[in-house]
Amino acid sequence: MIRTLQDVLDRVLDTISFHLTTYVPPLVVALIVLALFWLVAKAVRWTMTKAIKGAGIDRFLSDSGLRSMFDSAGRLHGTPLIAGAAYWLILVGGVLAALNVFGTDLTSRMVEATVFLFPKAVTAGLILLVGAWLAQYLGRSVLVWASNEELPAPRRLAAATRIVTMFVAVVVASDVLDFAPRVFFAAFVILVGGAVLAGSLAMGLGGRDAVRGYLGERKAKESEEEKSLWSHL
Amino acid sequence: MAQSLLPPEAQKAVAAVEQADIVIGIPSYNNSRTIGHVVQAAHAGLAKYFSQFTAVIVNSDGGSKDGTRDVVLGSSVQDSQLLMLSTPLKAVHRLSFPYHGIPGKGSAFRMIFQMAKDLNAKACCVVDSDLRSITPEWIDLLLRPVLFANFDFVAPYYHRHKYDGTITNSIIYPLTRCLYGQRLRQPIGGDFGMSNPLLCRYLERDDWETDVARFGIDIWMTTIAVAEGFRVCQSFLGAKLHDAKDPGSDLSAMLQQVVGSVFALMQEYDSAWRTRNGSTDAALFGFRYDVGLDPIQVNVERMLNQFRKGGEDLAEIWGLALREDTLRAILKLTKYAGPKEQFRLDDELWVRMIYEFGCAARDNRLERGHLLRSITPLYLGRVASFVVETAEMGAAEVEQRIERLCLTFEDLKPYLIDLWFGTKTAAREKAPQSEAPQAREMEA
Numbered sequence: 001m002i003r004t005l006q007d008v009l010d011r012v013l014d015t016i017s018f019h020l021t022t023y024v025p026p027l028v029v030a031l032i033v034l035a036l037f038w039l040v041a042k043a044v045r046w047t048m049t050k051a052i053k054g055a056g057i058d059r060f061l062s063d064s065g066l067r068s069m070f071d072s073a074g075r076l077h078g079t080p081l082i083a084g085a086a087y088w089l090i091l092v093g094g095v096l097a098a099l100n101v102f103g104t105d106l107t108s109r110m111v112e113a114t115v116f117l118f119p120k121a122v123t124a125g126l127i128l129l130v131g132a133w134l135a136q137y138l139g140r141s142v143l144v145w146a147s148n149e150e151l152p153a154p155r156r157l158a159a160a161t162r163i164v165t166m167f168v169a170v171v172v173a174s175d176v177l178d179f180a181p182r183v184f185f186a187a188f189v190i191l192v193g194g195a196v197l198a199g200s201l202a203m204g205l206g207g208r209d210a211v212r213g214y215l216g217e218r219k220a221k222e223s224e225e226e227k228s229l230w231s232h233l
Numbered sequence: 234m235a236q237s238l239l240p241p242e243a244q245k246a247v248a249a250v251e252q253a254d255i256v257i258g259i260p261s262y263n264n265s266r267t268i269g270h271v272v273q274a275a276h277a278g279l280a281k282y283f284s285q286f287t288a289v290i291v292n293s294d295g296g297s298k299d300g301t302r303d304v305v306l307g308s309s310v311q312d313s314q315l316l317m318l319s320t321p322l323k324a325v326h327r328l329s330f331p332y333h334g335i336p337g338k339g340s341a342f343r344m345i346f347q348m349a350k351d352l353n354a355k356a357c358c359v360v361d362s363d364l365r366s367i368t369p370e371w372i373d374l375l376l377r378p379v380l381f382a383n384f385d386f387v388a389p390y391y392h393r394h395k396y397d398g399t400i401t402n403s404i405i406y407p408l409t410r411c412l413y414g415q416r417l418r419q420p421i422g423g424d425f426g427m428s429n430p431l432l433c434r435y436l437e438r439d440d441w442e443t444d445v446a447r448f449g450i451d452i453w454m455t456t457i458a459v460a461e462g463f464r465v466c467q468s469f470l471g472a473k474l475h476d477a478k479d480p481g482s483d484l485s486a487m488l489q490q491v492v493g494s495v496f497a498l499m500q501e502y503d504s505a506w507r508t509r510n511g512s513t514d515a516a517l518f519g520f521r522y523d524v525g526l527d528p529i530q531v532n533v534e535r536m537l538n539q540f541r542k543g544g545e546d547l548a549e550i551w552g553l554a555l556r557e558d559t560l561r562a563i564l565k566l567t568k569y570a571g572p573k574e575q576f577r578l579d580d581e582l583w584v585r586m587i588y589e590f591g592c593a594a595r596d597n598r599l600e601r602g603h604l605l606r607s608i609t610p611l612y613l614g615r616v617a618s619f620v621v622e623t624a625e626m627g628a629a630e631v632e633q634r635i636e637r638l639c640l641t642f643e644d645l646k647p648y649l650i651d652l653w654f655g656t657k658t659a660a661r662e663k664a665p666q667s668e669a670p671q672a673r674e675m676e677a
Contacts, residue, residue, distance in 0.1 A: 140550065140603045147546040148485045148609050150539065154546045233400055233421055233448070233487065 023102070030098035037094020041087045048083035057082060117177075124173040131169020135162040152214075167191065238347050243330045250326055253352040254286035255279065255376060258345030259305070260338050261362035262295035267476060268362040269308040272327070275360065276308075278372025279325050283380075291348050292329035292362075293341035301362070302329040335442060339450035343441055346432045356380050358387070358426040366474035367424075374468035374519050375426035386458035386465040387426035388417045390517060391473040394526040395623055395631040399616045400491060402635050404587060405452060408495060411642035412506040413459040415515050417467060421451035421491060424470065431463050440497075448487050449494030456495070460502040469519030472526060488612060489605040496594040496605075507650060511643060523628075533573055536617040541567050543610025550607045554593035559585050563611065578618040580641040586611060587642075588649040595653070 057078025096114055099107040139162035146154035167188065174184045239247065257275045261268050272290060279288045292305040306329055328348075334340035342359060349357040356379040360367060378384040401421055409420045427435075434457065445453045458465050499506070544567025552560055562582050569576055594604055623631050 137600060140600065143546060144485075144550065144603050144606045147543055148539075148606060150542065233398060233423070233451075233491065 026101045026103070030101040033101060034094050034098040037090055037097065041090035041094070044090060045083045045087040048086055049079055052079050052082060120177055124176045127173040127176060128169055131166055131173070135165035135169070138162070138165050238333075239344060239351070240330060240333060243328070243344065243348060244351075246328050246330075247348055247351045250289060250352060252287065253289040253326070253349075254355050255283055255288040255380075256345065256349035256352060256354040256357040257288065257290045257372065258342065258349070258357065258359040259290065259292045259362050260295070260341030260345070260359065261292055261297060261301045261305075262336075263297045263299045263301060264362040264476075265297065265299040265301045265304045267365060268292070268301055269304045271360060271362050271364050271367055272305050272308045274364075274367045274369055275372055276325055276327075278369035281369050282373040283376065284323070286380075287323045289326040289328060289348070289352060289354075291345050292327075293332045293344045294329060295336050295341060296331055302331075305329045335446040337447035337450070339441065339446035339453070342450055342454075343436070343446075346436050349432055350429070350436055353429070354432075355429055356426060357429075357432055358424070360424045361475060363476035364424075364473070365476070366472050368471075370519075371424065371470050374470060375424065378466050378468065378516075378518055379426050379428045382466070383464060384426075384466045384516075385428040385431040385463035386455070387518075388455060388465065388467045388515070389419050389422035389424045389473070390467040390469045390519070391419055391422060392471060392524050392526065392628075393473060394529045395626070395628060396529045396531050396620060397526075399619070400488065400612070403583070403612070403615050403619065403638070404492060405495060406635070407584075407639040407642040408587060409452070409456065409459070410512045410639055411646055412499065412509070413456070413502075414506075414509040414512045415459045415465055416512050416639075417455060417459065417465060417515050419467075420455040422473070423451055424473075425451075425454060426468070427454070427458075428463075431458060434461065434463075443497070444490040444494050448490035452491055452494050453498065456498040456502070460498070460505045466516040466518060469517060469521050471522070472524040474527070485606040485609045488608055489602060492590075492608060493594070493601060493605045496591050499591055500595050503653065507654065510646070512639070531616075531620050533617045533620050536613040536620075537573055537576060540610050540614030540617065541569075543567065543607075543614070547607050547610065550599065550603060551611075553598045554604055554607075555586060555589045559589055566614065573617070574621050574624075576618055576621055578615045580638050581645065583615050583638075584641050584645045585648065588645065588652060591649070592652045 061078055061081075092114075096111050100111050139158040142161045143154050143158035146157050151157065171184045171188045175181045257279070259268065259271055259275065272292070275290050279286070279290075290305075292302060294302050294305075306327060330344065332341050332344040334343065345359060346357065356376045358372065358375040360371065360375075375387050375389075378387045398419070401419060405421055406418060410416050435454065438457075440453075443449070455465075457463075544564050548560070548564060551563065555563065559582065563586065566578060566582075590604065590608060593599070594601055598604070619634075623634055626634065
């Protein structure tokens, strides 16, 4: 009995010893690697914040409208943005390097998958960013134009423009990521096709009179405008 | 000549003429119906008042398809009809060329200025091709201050109907006056005289491909002249009667180009206007007289509707440009439901709004086109308020009303400086009161 217990205890101690000798050194090394990367990331961020003035980036953020899109208060600045991106990039690199220290199949697959997915994720992110910017730009263009042209429901038109533009961006991004491309593509086709069909049916069945009335009203407004026109300049 | 922007046929013409003392420029686009009269007036003005000078009339055409250029080259005037005291010594050359670049008045002017520079002209003036009220005296009034009184820039001074030139009266004149301190009553009048150094300065600039190429050219010319310290004056030209504007021309686009140019120039010349307080009269040439003006129909109800609709739709955009209290006051006004005769968008609110939009354009808080076009309903609200307020007023009273608006612009200039430069102290200091407007009349 005692002998059996002794064997079990030995086996447990062997296992613990095996795990300690197998995993603890890599874990310690991984933690050291991570800490080193973290220190480097912090140093890089600090240096970049001090060294880069970022006036050009600020101008780009302003001119492109990205600043107002993400931060209407205008506090978004180029230098912390770039320094922050570098910080996180180095930190993610550190996590991957730390995982690589273990050399197991699982960690290797994780590192491979991340490295493989990274460019795609960046591309998809950029597509979504551009899509969001375009959606806002087009939405505002439609809003101002429709309001000045006295069209009905300018805000709804603007919202529809934003949604459609963003939806297209999501479809393209999902295609880049190979994430349920068929589902998104089918949804896109159904949405656009459905909108066209609904519009045609509405026009054909019930909207003819309304459209005729609206166009007639616009024509009357235009001729009235001509009569009351004066030189603004 | 090596850096000339002229098309080859214009360069050949310049080489043939070699030198001219005076250049009269007439931009055109499908103006065959009216341009003949303008050319005749220009020709007669040169023969009558500047017979001792060599002169060229240049038509800069935007690709007219109605034979505008043929009319320019074919129109003639009989000297015997002009009752001249002396016989003209030199013939007037008449040229017509299509300009290149962005279609618009600015591109047309660029070619005219380039020709004037290449011909080493002492003075140049530009007149619109759709004028029905131009007389030979206009040419004298636009050129004489440059040739004989050393002025660099002559702006027009017209008699206009109280509801005519509403962008000028409500934004451009008060703002330009308040910023640069010169009371040029028609800064975007369209008919100007200028000296050789000034037109060379215009040609040096690299912003010809912007809104300047279109409706922005007039304010661009005026602002550069006043902001850079050129000697400026005005000439009284009487009434300005011209063709009705194209009904399809878009008010929003017009506002965008004109107001956008003012805001862009505000940015460029902020060090110049920051230190200028109050305003002074600009010398006024010509003999002032009253003229009958065509009545103008204005649909106040429709303007108010667009103002109200703007409040419903564009609050999100206005919110990015305006301060909270200004926006709140504007939105409250858009909900006004009382009688239209009592509707008022008061001066102070209007001025603050213009200043805040100017700062928003400078800060690129949103795309400039969106920002500027979103002013349209606000502008219509202001015009509606002006129309109902001045409905029973005569021309002199209306002028006083505009003067009051100008003084509000000047009084609130410290507020603009505060917003623009972020100096808290400036906002509290009141700018010195302007001198009472006393246009000096001088006979040329």
